[in-house]
Amino acid sequence: MGVLFDECAARGTRTTVHLDRPFDLAPDRGTRWTVPELAALVRETAGMLTAAGVRPGDRVAVVKENHWDYDLLACAAVRVGAVPAQLSARLPGQALVTLLTRLTPALLVTSAQVLARARREDTDPTAAATTTLVLDAGIDADLPGTLRPDDVRGHPAPAPVRRGEDLPLIVNHTSGTTGVPKLVTHSTRTLVGELARFESVRYPRIGVRRDDTLLNANSFAHGRTFCWTGSALCLAPAKIVIVTGQDPDLADPLLRAHPPTLVEATPATYVRFRPLTERLHNPFRDVRLYASTYDAVHPPTVRAYLTASRHRAPLWMQGWGQTETGPLTFRFHTRASTDEGRGPGSRNLGRPVPVRTRLRVVDPDTFRPVPRGRPGLVLARTRARALGYVGEEARWSAKRLGAWWNTGDIGVLRRDGSVELLDREVDHGSGLSCLRAEDVLEERLPWALECLVLTGADGPPLPVVVTADGRLDADGWRTATRGLPPLAAPVALTWEQVPRTDTGKVRRTALLRQLTGTAGTGGSGRWT
Incomplete structure (x- = not known):
C-alpha cells in the first residue's frame, strides 16, 4: 500500500479523481487529480512524516475532517515503514484521548478544528503523542508545541520500507455504537491479501469496468475505505468521485457533473441523499450497482435508489461484516425483491462469502450449536480475521474461540444457508427483534x-x-x-x-x- 499509487502511475493508469472539496493535505491544489499527481502527493507526504520524526515501526495517528486523504496519509505512513491509525474526528473528546493513550503515537496528524473541539470538551489529544502536526495550523496561531505544514514540507521522500506480511499494517477503530470503540490491527496478509485482492477482480455484472465512474461517499477514517482504495486503484476505472459530506444539495452539482455507474456509501448517506433520486436531473440514472456496508439499509431506501436507475436490471449489494473480520456475507437486492411485502427484508444478510467465510449459530450461554431457524449468537470463521485489539488483549481473547470469532450479534441461520440478523446481543430483548x-x-x-x-x-x-x-x-x-x-x-x-x-x-x-x-x-x- 505504501507504493500503490506509484505502481498504478507506472502502469499508465488514466483514472481521474474528482473531489467535492480540496484535500486537507493540499488545500490549494484544487479538486481534480490524476493518479501520477496522487502518487507525487503521497511521496511528498512521506517526506513530511519523516521530517516530523516518524521512523519505521512507529505509529502515526490521523484525526481530521472526513476526506479521502485519510488513506493518502495512511499510504505515506506505510511507505516509511510506520503503522497508521485512522481515528474519526467525530469521536467524543474523552474517547479520542483514550484511544490515543492506547496507541502512544510518535506523530499525531490533526487539524486546528479538532484541537479546538477537544479544548471545549476539556481534553488534550496532543498529550498522548510525541509530536503533533496540524494541517491547517494557519487558521489558529495559538497552538504552541505543534508543527505546521511549512515546518516539514519540502523534504525528500525516503525509499519505501517493506515490512513483513504478518506485521501490523494499519489500525482502525470499530463503530463505537455502545461506548469507546476498539482499536483493530490488520496486517498486509489479512487486509490486502484476503480482502483487497478478493475485490480486485472484474466479476461479471458487479465488477469495476474501465469506463466506470465510481462514487464513494464514505467515512474515510474506517478500514473499509483503505481496502477499497487498494482495489479501486488497481481496477483503474475512468473516474473516481469522492463525496465527504451528507448534505445532498452540496453533493448534487458534483454528481450531476460526473454521474456515477457504481455507488458505495454509508447507510446514513444513502438516507440523506435519497431526495436526489426524485429530482429532474437525477444523478443516479446510470447506476448499475449500489453497495452498502456497515449496517443494513431499510427496504424503502433501497427501493428508491433502484427505481432511480434507468439501467435495465440494477443491483443493490449488501455486505455484512465487522472491522475485525471484513465482509462475512453478502446478498443482492433487485427491484422485484424490494417491492413492499416481498423478499426477506433488509435484515436477511445473505450467505457467507463462498470459500472464504463460515458461520455457525450457538446458544449464548452454552456455546453449543442451535438448530437452523432458531436464534443464537453468530460465530464466524475467516482467514481475514485481524491481529488483535490495541491495549485490550483480554477483550480480544474473550471474543476469539479458537478459529471462530464471536461477532456479538444475535441471528438466525436459515435452511438455505442465509443468515438473518436480529440484533446486537447488547440490544436484544426477549420477545422482540x-x-x-x-x-x-x-x-x-x-x-x-x-x-x-x-x-x-x-x-x-x-x-x-x-x-x-x-x-x-x-x-x-x-x-x-x-x-x-x-x-x-x-x-x-x-x-x-x-x-x-x-x-x-x-x-x-x-x-x-x-x-x-x-x-x-x-x-x-x-x-x-
Missing part, C-alpha cells in the same frame, strides 16, 4: 427518515422516529404499530438530535441515556 420492528415501521412510515427501537433494562422497548421536523402524526403511528409487540410511547427527533458514529450509525446506548437517563440495555453486553 428491534431490527425487524424497525423494518416494519419504516415500511409503514415512508415519510420517516429513520425508525429506531431501543431496549432498556426495564419496561417496553422505546421507539424513536426520526423525521425532517421532529414531529410525529399520532394517527399514523397507531396504524404503523398494529400487530407489533407492546412499545413505549414514541419519541420524535430530528436527524441532528440523534447521536451518531462517523459512519452514521446510531449510538444506541448514548441515545438511550439521552432519552431515559439510563444506559441499561436488554442484553448482557459481554461481547461488545
Whole structure:
C-alpha cells in the first residue's frame, strides 16, 4: 500500500479523481487529480512524516475532517515503514484521548478544528503523542508545541520500507455504537491479501469496468475505505468521485457533473441523499450497482435508489461484516425483491462469502450449536480475521474461540444457508427483534427518515422516529404499530438530535441515556 499509487502511475493508469472539496493535505491544489499527481502527493507526504520524526515501526495517528486523504496519509505512513491509525474526528473528546493513550503515537496528524473541539470538551489529544502536526495550523496561531505544514514540507521522500506480511499494517477503530470503540490491527496478509485482492477482480455484472465512474461517499477514517482504495486503484476505472459530506444539495452539482455507474456509501448517506433520486436531473440514472456496508439499509431506501436507475436490471449489494473480520456475507437486492411485502427484508444478510467465510449459530450461554431457524449468537470463521485489539488483549481473547470469532450479534441461520440478523446481543430483548420492528415501521412510515427501537433494562422497548421536523402524526403511528409487540410511547427527533458514529450509525446506548437517563440495555453486553 505504501507504493500503490506509484505502481498504478507506472502502469499508465488514466483514472481521474474528482473531489467535492480540496484535500486537507493540499488545500490549494484544487479538486481534480490524476493518479501520477496522487502518487507525487503521497511521496511528498512521506517526506513530511519523516521530517516530523516518524521512523519505521512507529505509529502515526490521523484525526481530521472526513476526506479521502485519510488513506493518502495512511499510504505515506506505510511507505516509511510506520503503522497508521485512522481515528474519526467525530469521536467524543474523552474517547479520542483514550484511544490515543492506547496507541502512544510518535506523530499525531490533526487539524486546528479538532484541537479546538477537544479544548471545549476539556481534553488534550496532543498529550498522548510525541509530536503533533496540524494541517491547517494557519487558521489558529495559538497552538504552541505543534508543527505546521511549512515546518516539514519540502523534504525528500525516503525509499519505501517493506515490512513483513504478518506485521501490523494499519489500525482502525470499530463503530463505537455502545461506548469507546476498539482499536483493530490488520496486517498486509489479512487486509490486502484476503480482502483487497478478493475485490480486485472484474466479476461479471458487479465488477469495476474501465469506463466506470465510481462514487464513494464514505467515512474515510474506517478500514473499509483503505481496502477499497487498494482495489479501486488497481481496477483503474475512468473516474473516481469522492463525496465527504451528507448534505445532498452540496453533493448534487458534483454528481450531476460526473454521474456515477457504481455507488458505495454509508447507510446514513444513502438516507440523506435519497431526495436526489426524485429530482429532474437525477444523478443516479446510470447506476448499475449500489453497495452498502456497515449496517443494513431499510427496504424503502433501497427501493428508491433502484427505481432511480434507468439501467435495465440494477443491483443493490449488501455486505455484512465487522472491522475485525471484513465482509462475512453478502446478498443482492433487485427491484422485484424490494417491492413492499416481498423478499426477506433488509435484515436477511445473505450467505457467507463462498470459500472464504463460515458461520455457525450457538446458544449464548452454552456455546453449543442451535438448530437452523432458531436464534443464537453468530460465530464466524475467516482467514481475514485481524491481529488483535490495541491495549485490550483480554477483550480480544474473550471474543476469539479458537478459529471462530464471536461477532456479538444475535441471528438466525436459515435452511438455505442465509443468515438473518436480529440484533446486537447488547440490544436484544426477549420477545422482540428491534431490527425487524424497525423494518416494519419504516415500511409503514415512508415519510420517516429513520425508525429506531431501543431496549432498556426495564419496561417496553422505546421507539424513536426520526423525521425532517421532529414531529410525529399520532394517527399514523397507531396504524404503523398494529400487530407489533407492546412499545413505549414514541419519541420524535430530528436527524441532528440523534447521536451518531462517523459512519452514521446510531449510538444506541448514548441515545438511550439521552432519552431515559439510563444506559441499561436488554442484553448482557459481554461481547461488545
